[in-house]
Ligand SMILES: Nc1ncnc2c1ncn2[C@@H]1O[C@H](COP(=O)(O)OP(=O)(O)O)[C@@H](O)[C@H]1O
């Protein structure tokens with residue numbers, strides 16, 4: 114009651130003050146943000162350019178349409194798992210079970226698809242098979258989340274137990290054969306189907322149009338509320354830049370086999386989870402819990418519920434990643450979910466700029482970080498380097514990413530408290 | 532005209548073996564600043580955390596506008612119209628000013644979509660109306676603000692919600708002279724608007740500047756209640772330190 118009336122009294126005051134920025138001011142304030150340590154995606158984009166230059170100078174096959182399309186397929190599994198990791202890291206927690214949880218989903222799906230020819234049990238249709246697999250891992254996430262929140266056990270320990278236990282479950286489910294072959298065309302298509310070029314262009318046009326409409330609409334609604342807006346020249350540059358980026362990617366893919374279906378899946382996840390993270394109350398609460406758990410609690414947020422849901426998201430995204438990886442290999446074997454999968458997925462989110470300490474990061478960091486990891490691996494494979502050297506270099510890249518985060522955090526703190 | 536809005540009857544709080552509060556009676560009235568004083572560990576913060584529903588009382592009754600109420604969670608108190616500005620500010624440093632002001636009570640366009648523009652507008656209007664301090668941009672993370680600015684955000688957050696009772700736990704402890712003055716002015720203005728204010732402070736000078744009534748806690752017990760205009764700093768200090776009560780003015784609003 115108090116503020117509403119005062120708000121009306123003072124309306125005129127801040128209309129004058131909150132006039133729109135000019136492009137110059139916009140750029141100046143961007144540079145200021147970067148200088149004070151709010152680097153956004155800048156380091157990783159510079160890193161990707163550096164990677165491209167290094168590998169291309171060593172092997173001219175690196176920057177080819179064929180390799181670009183390969184790269185998208187190669188990064189799909191860890192990117193998908195890393196989307197879930199971002200949410201867990203935003204809370205300041207960790208989920209070590211994701212590697213084998215992804216395998217649990219893959220095995221369940223593969224077994225259901227196959228059925229049991231020996232005893233005449235028909236295989237399932239792909240849709241319920243995927244549904245059952247994802248439901249199973251959702252329950253795994255629920256279980257782990259409830260244990261973590263109800264008994265106040267660190268997520269590190271609970272999901273470490275999960276890592277061991279779910280590995281065992283995978284081995285038990287696969288049984289003696291050692292490999293489950295996938296023959297369903299839809300499931301194989303996830304990672305092996307490429308869109309015809311016209312479909313690629315159609316999807317691209319819709320994406321560009323939606324981007325432009327959302328950007329312009331946001332500006333209009335802010336303008337009608339008399340809030341500062343993005344200056345028109347900057348807005349145009351953003352939209353044209355986005356359109357160029359999308360068209361280039363589609364053009365390159367179409368030089369080869371076309372846009373991989375899985376690439377569209379990755380971008381759909383990106384848009385969906387970004388919306389969840391930054392536009393919904395749920396996403397806001399995830400950031401709040403990660404930033405200051407007590408403040409979130411006092412604000413009436415059900416902290417435990419948010420944490421449980423995030424562990425479910427983590428498991429389900431791991432499951433989706435497992436299914437994509439299985440689709441690519443057209444089978445699931447006893448090695449599924451092992452190797453570097455867990456560490457690469459967490460590293461992807463961190464390299465992309467999501468902090469390990471909670472409260473800071475973006476969904477897009479999963480995609481960018483996975484792109485770095487996959488392109489380093491892909492480039493080193495082209496050069497025929499030994500796996501020893503590959504591990505050392507990947508470790509070095511991760512360290513660099515964490516250093517950039519630490520240094521930018523320090524400069525943020527120094528410039529912070531004015 | 533000064534009506535009792537919030538009344539505590541015999542509230543107690545135990546933390547394990549520590550009896551943090553024992554059998555406190557208290558009345559909070561509209562349009563009035565009630566100061567809560569006492570030494571460190573006297574139970575001031577515990578008392579307001581009980582009212583806020585953060586650590587519900589172990590025993591005792593709460594009445595709001597004459598009705599018995601139960602406050603078991605933070606949402607219960609804010610639903611009644613009670614807002615608290617905590618000593619440890621309870622802002623999320625990684626979120627911007629707007630996000631903090633609306634935390635837990637976001638405006639939404641559809642149930643799924645936060646209405647950023649409306650929130651930003653309401654946030655600007657509130658900050659402007661309270662005219663406490665200048666903030667460069669309400670879209671900057673709270674981590675980048677100074678102590679005084681953060682306090683202003685915390686107060687603004689509390690009064691934005693049509694609240695009727697605003698409780699401030701040591702709002703000026705971390706502030707310089709000028710900023711303290713501004714916050715005290717703000718408190719007076721809020722009381723003049725008809726809000727009931729509970730102010731916790733160690734600074735008796737500040738308290739005598741704004742308070743109408745002064746309640747003294749010592750070792751979890753209420754040892755005195757004074758009308759500010761009819762007492763002196765010495766008298767209050769004596770109650771804080773020794774808990775002996777030279778002259779007590781009891782429960783008499785006007
Ligand atoms: N969460 C808690 N757990 C256990 N003891 C507590 C807790 N909070 C406060 N106390 C105890 O309750 C007493 C009163 O504390 P507090 O209300 O913070 O005092 P004040 O705010 O007046 O300085 C102290 O003895 C303190 O140690």
Ligand SMILES: [Mg+2]
Pocket residue numbers: 575576618
């Ligand atoms: Mg205290």
